[in-house]
Amino acid sequence: MTVQLADLIGTLDKAYPPELAESWDSVGLVAGDPADDVQKVLFAVDATAEVVDEALAWGAQALVVHHPLLLRGVDTVGAHTPKGALLHKLIRGGCALFSAHTNADRAKPGVNDALAEALGLTITGPIEPAPSRPLDKWVVMVPLKMGQEVQKAMFDAGAGAIGDYRECSWRVEGVGQFRPVDGANPHIGAVGRVETVREGRIELVADRSLRTAVTKAMLEAHPYEEPAFDIVELASVPGEIGIGRVGELPEPETLAAFVERVERALPKTVWGIRAAGDPNRLIKTVAVCGGSGDSFLSTVKRLGVDVYVTSDLRHHPADEHLRGGGPALVDVAHWASESPWCGQAADIVARELGVEVRVSTVRTDPWTVGTVSS
Template identity: 70%
Template sequence: MSVHLADVITALDAAYPPSLAEDWDSVGLVCGDPADPVGRVLFAVDPTAAVVDEALAWGAQALVVHHPLLLRGVDTVGAHTPKGALVHKLIKAGCALFTAHTNADSADPGVSDALAAALGLTVTGVLDPVPAPAVDKWVVMVPAHATSAVQSALFAAGAGQLGEYSECSWRVAGTGQFRPLTGANPTLGEVGRIESVAEDRLELVARRSLRSAVLAALRAAHPYEEPAFDIIELASTRADCGLGRVGELPAPETLRAFTERVRAGLPQTVWGVRSAGDPEAVVRKVAVCGGAGDSFLPTVTRLGVDVYVTADLRHHVVDEHLRAGGPAVVDVAHWASEFPWCAQARDVVERLGGVETRISTVRTDPWTVGGYGGGSNAYG
């Protein structure tokens, strides 16, 4: 069976749900026709001109990247603009462009899981977890003869979804009792007389955002004039999704040795790998965050990790962090910290079968010349 761009999009959206993307982000299909067949897919961190040229030279029908080409609002993609020129080149060659950015950062597994794996860490938690969607538990009393119809209506409204399972519910039989008062128009029984009915207690969950839709479906399908039901707001839980990861090394080692581990695990760049902290300090518990992660320095201090690996760290920020008693830090190139994700995303698409994949050989790290000062932590 041939694979189409729509199949690739479905697979990537399942692995990196667009709902996890930050509000300011731009993810998903940038250009391309979902109905087009796809035989070759190239993966890269950045959609630079060199990467686009590589994709087209190889004959790719899709280019999957981490960083968006069109992040901020634009009013033209004319070929006279640098970004517009790339869009035109891709479209003319029949190559789609797809972006998985902050949704890939927060997915499970995501960018930081790939970084942790490259460093040989066993992931034990999320640095900045995303709370699971708010969920209601619905308890509905239904006359036994109408249970199936009410249940189907609630499922159609989106209730009964548990992870990768749908149409989940629980029921138990019992006896309902009521006395219709003057003005009531009962489906069963008579005004002024107590009525006992064989009923089912139906329980199921639904996202809180679906509450209005589920309530409307309940009222439309339930045979009673005044259906009896409870809506219970379930306690918030922490998901396995979110930015950054916390993990452990197979065995304790010095910061100096760990810095070499990071250097060996990531692609070489002019930026290099540098650490701040006592070189002989022993580390075991590690936090990582692909991309620029200086905003989580207070978090890693609170979590009590021994060392934190991220990118784009600045002089004063690191100095103040260490003075405040924070853990050692290892600073790497932004591109290098996110490059391991390319293999992870490639594996997602390869599972479709019938698609040839490749990771871009272009180093899109922008730094080209390194300055070599003194000391053991000079660029390498």
Template identity: 65%
Template sequence: MTTLADLTAALDTAYPPKLAESWDSVGLVCGDPADKLTRVLFAVDATAAVVDEAIDWHAQALVVHHPLLLRGVDTVAVNTPKGALLHRLIRAGCALFTAHTNADSADPGVSDALAAAIGLTVTGPLDAKPEHAVDNWVFQVPRTHTDAVLAALFAAGAGGSGNYRDCALRMPATSQFRPMAAANPMRGALGELEHVEEERVEVLAPSAARSVVAAALRAAHPYEDPAYQVSERAPLPSSLGIGRVGTLPEPESLRTFTDRVAAALPATVSGVRAAGDPARTVYTVAVCGGAGDSYLSAATRLGVDAYVTADLRHHPVDEHLRRGGPALVDAAHWATEFPWCAQAESVVRTALPDLETRVSTVRTDPWRVRASS
């Protein structure tokens, strides 16, 4: 039987919590990891209407993008709006799980789903996260002791490379040294030049494990003061990060592209609007699900023809266009993130095929009324 712990493990694998921004709140909000699951509902927001749908459908878990509890929450009393929703979920035996900025930066993530809906072929992130810092350790050790030293370093966290473990480069080497008066050499005589057949070894290790690896090397190495060198790999961009950049199947005008975006996303009262020359040719496109005005300069640096996001404001847009930036297409916040729900549902269906899943049909965009004229 599938449990809530199985669900959270599948979602954490797809959207690693370590990718979340420091200010964010992601993961399991309420629920017992040991509880059994049969039904899971997906939505952008945990609004009252979405909670109604989850409870009416007898879902045991609700997975959302936006955190219900984020800033300044010091009570979940039932007489508060957020507390009332949590109490209803808990009483109904329905867990709540959030994947927010970790889902934004994952590969694939929120903006991949948006890009796919629009019909883009993704080429990379809009604002790439650097790969995690990695140290390269280089040292020499007598051949008779290489295996023991490597075992100690592997136990300390070194030697990992992607999906591989116990990785090392070993090369024959000849070392020389002259023990001085205060030395206590493993071999050789004081004052005499000694030559030793050794191996030159290189291993990778997380920079966060630097002190642990150093201690393991000193403890396992036969020399009283082993020589080693540590260099940190320069930060390199990865496939992870906010937003995506891609290309259309064929170039088209901004007017036609705006219609494409509107047709790809669920309809909202605010609709889809564009800033720029309607006749401008659009082929390369950047997208960012949710509020993306902080990445206007990134889209400009990349030289894309258009940038699709949400919550754009008058003055930043005006200044952006004055600087010659790409055309802008502004859609509703909820609409740009809604395609992620199907992506997350697919992740869970693949990992946990016994579960019954569905995406909420409730539109949680808060804007409801458009003027009649």
């Protein structure tokens, strides 16, 4: 199966919307021509030299990674620099590079869903829900006989979408009143005379980004010279997407048994698995955050979970968290916590596009030597 790189970009952007990314992040296409053909796609957490070699040896036309290669600003991508050398090698080999980072962290499903599912959790929601998308509520008064036409024009402009439903609206009938004055050119009635009209009140919602397009469509379809309408900015409420996930185990188990569960679920690293807390503490509710997650220690304490699984925990924050009555902690390697996402993303692309996919076999965790203290 052959598709264009643009099709792959569209599929990944739909799964992991770039607007979910943090403002400081760098996501999307790094190198490649959207018009190029793609038959094979390799997925990895990092675009290291070994991963790039693997992609080219396999004959991949695209490499999709979680961590951006060019996260911080650079003033050269010359082949004499480490990152520039990788980009030159990819371009010469005809392999595009694409990254999905904090947008994949927040998406549903995303990095944290993959981690939670690997641990066998039934997900109940995010650790920190992202606000729902900004919406406008539209209220438009229109003569009954023209209601369907005006409503259709607004639908065609993108209004009326709620989740997986389209053309959503609510209508009620009433009586409108107006008196045209000098200079008016009324569609109904005459200048100087009070007019009453049976009208419909149409209510629907639309993404705030569509306000200009929906306004234009409504005004062009509306028969009145001066339509009566309201646009109300709806308050944002916590949504189903966001950073981290909270879930439950099928049955309670001790912290020691849970650590063994985590060890079985994630790929092996020198970092291994380490935990803090009473080994005999019973675990039922679990919070997970792929990647560095110590900024959410106070949040998971407030949520009342039994254990928090994340990466890159530091001595003092972890110690203060435990002494303050927070949940038990399980610290795993950063790479290991995000590696389940590769399989998730590969499955989405294979299902949507039918191209050949593969998850990299290269362990990009940077730690290579470790010892166990007695």
